[in-house]
Amino acid sequence: MKETSTGEGKLITNLWEGGEGPQNRFMDGPFAPIEHEVTAHNLEVVGKIPEELNGRYLWCGPNASPFDPEDPRTYSWFTGSGMLSGVRLREGRAEWYRNRFVRDELTTPHLGVPRLPGPEPLSRREPYRDLTGPRFVEANVVNTHVWAMAGRTYAFAEAGVLPVEFSYGLDPVARCDFDGTLNGSWTGHPHRDPDSGELHGFSYFWQWDHVSYQVLGTDGKINKRVDVPVGGRPSVHDMAITARYAIFLDGPLQFDDRAHQEGYDWPWAWDREKSVRWGLVPRDGGAADVKWCALEEQTYTTHILNAFDLPDGKVAVDACTVPKLFLDDLTGPTESVSRLQRFILDPVTGSSKVETISAEGLDMPRLDDRMTGKQHRYGYFNRLEGAGAIARTDFEKQSTEYYKYEAGKAGIESIFVPRTPDSAEDDGWVLGYAIDVPTQTTEVLILSAQDLASGPIARIKVPSRPQYGFHSNWIADEELEQANI
Template identity: 40%
Template structure:
């Protein structure tokens, strides 16, 4: 039964994007197959879920966040929970008292993009200046988080954890800044350093990459638009052909941390897969939209491909290699190899016939979301496909190792998959080394999980 029914949200988002209307707690979930006994932890995922605040919804990106979670232990699925992130606005809409806490530049937002764990906290994150929100292990909202008062400004949606140092890296941006800010949060959950990087035009920087030596910055031609802001746009960023596209290498260490920039052809990148140092060069794998990109319609004019960029800072050049020309997004690798050489990547097929487009009203073009995941073996070039069946829809895939010291490919791939026969969602567990084969297990959730953004496998501490 729902814990907290709420008023019907605006229905301008339809199909797999349509928001759910209630919070649910369910225990002892039914499972088809056998859950690996070594999976002890929580699978968490965040995404926008309007509750009437945005009626009609102006853009998929701006709905308040709802975090979904499944607790696995001893071969059982102990619980499923979904909870809205309680910003002040959300809490008041639900008739609750806001927990209170710090707010950056007056921007209090129910973080809707990612959910991570670091320094003993579970954090829902979002970009463009708002602070993350801390959650309990059971996904109840604690309040906005500025890392114990050590964060000087806003934060970011995407983070990269260097598992050898225990440091959590992020690149924050805000329309009112003339710079990007590299933020390092130590293993103790407090900000240990910040570095400002001057940039022009207020670029949107959704993601970045990390190597052992560098923070890899993407300064691309989607920038702050005063015209859009004046017109009241909820997402005041647009394609700016006058803004050069470039990639920057910010040294992680040293006193003279000057960025070395190299220009690239105009393009847009939402997500990187990973990056690593290769001698004096840097290798970055990412999903690239060629040509201009319309953020308001989430539509690129050119192809969407999985690419490898090789950055040569001495020459100031970037070599580009297309690794796979199938449209794909939400790339992930084994989090243990972030900033180090990687062999495998996982992504969602986003269109069989051309660039993936999700219209603002929630309708689909060019089969924008499909029933397929890809596994890339970047050493051999082999690509394996797992299809979940007609009318099924799959979200981002997350890798969970079978043991802390297991090999990169030794583990499981977890994803939420909409089951059209049940009209609800399953948490599907695939064996990474038998990727095209049948699922090891399906955890049957009691509700539908709308397509969202990013998530994490959080093993027990």
């Protein structure tokens, strides 16, 4: 192992000695760089694609750029240049697969293409343009999520990075600040209100002493912003909404000046001294109305499944959490196994209670998005520890069902798609992808949500390996057609 110092203690980086010097696990195997953009038509299908699925299944993730070799000692999985991938399904056919670089300041010179048009990132604006920030922020690396809003398709990231708009065929169009309404930083993990269609998120930036609760309206513009002082510089990847609140964790993952000075690509590190609390921002209120609920033990929410209001005024939050992250290793989330926990928050007393539902490494939670902010029964996860699997948890029966990946294959997030707009909560399909590392190929999997154990009802053969991670979405053609009316 190699060691270097950061903060007050020692940082053991996730390196080993290889034939060409130190290696980083997030630059090898399923994480290895993708060097080419691929377009493939009329994909082979084993089984039958449901004819109701007309649209695009898209995913976004980091690619350890082959054009801009990183120092394995300081490279983080979280900061690889983005790549957008996906398949287009129509009337039971898989019409195409495409993967495209999300053009940033690191990749465009080597691709031989112009810099994307659009507004300048926050780091290039006053009063920040003379400060040297994290490398991925300076380069506007967008690598985290993909969403559609107001008839447009976007790749999202966080920490001061502007969204990038894409065409239907996944070609990058421009950097975007939602027609000048964004304060310069958006989120990598918004949540959509199923009743209003708005996207809600919390954004942060390495030079801010606050986080910003922002709401993106169906017109494609930010229509609400609340800056919440936090007295630190936390990383807030995920959040939740209920009918009454927008919710985030003010946690121990804080910007670390020494890690930044020493050149670590992701200079947010675990602060052992930081007290942890949930922030509940009333959706009809401002910064002065925020309710805080303290936690007794340090924890960090990697991802949040959902939250909902309880009849007694308390709030339930179902989240995947870790007891330690970026304390001994800044290359990626390697230090502890994810737990699925339910937090009960009391905005009157400022207290909280926590119950562990599962400690077996379930993460990347998704639900039927029609249940966002409402009491749900089902959640869909990927088991990332040990034998990889897609999981479906029934919170009412307190049971979990699995589809286990075949040997040599790995996946990272699966999503639920309802059969019809008014079908029952669990009536639909789970979509995911499985990378076959030995053959460098991929299968897009379609499973019955109510019977994961029986395996895929359709496997779509993709003749290449996409990037591994992070988040994905199903964007129905009908959604874009309605937005363009």
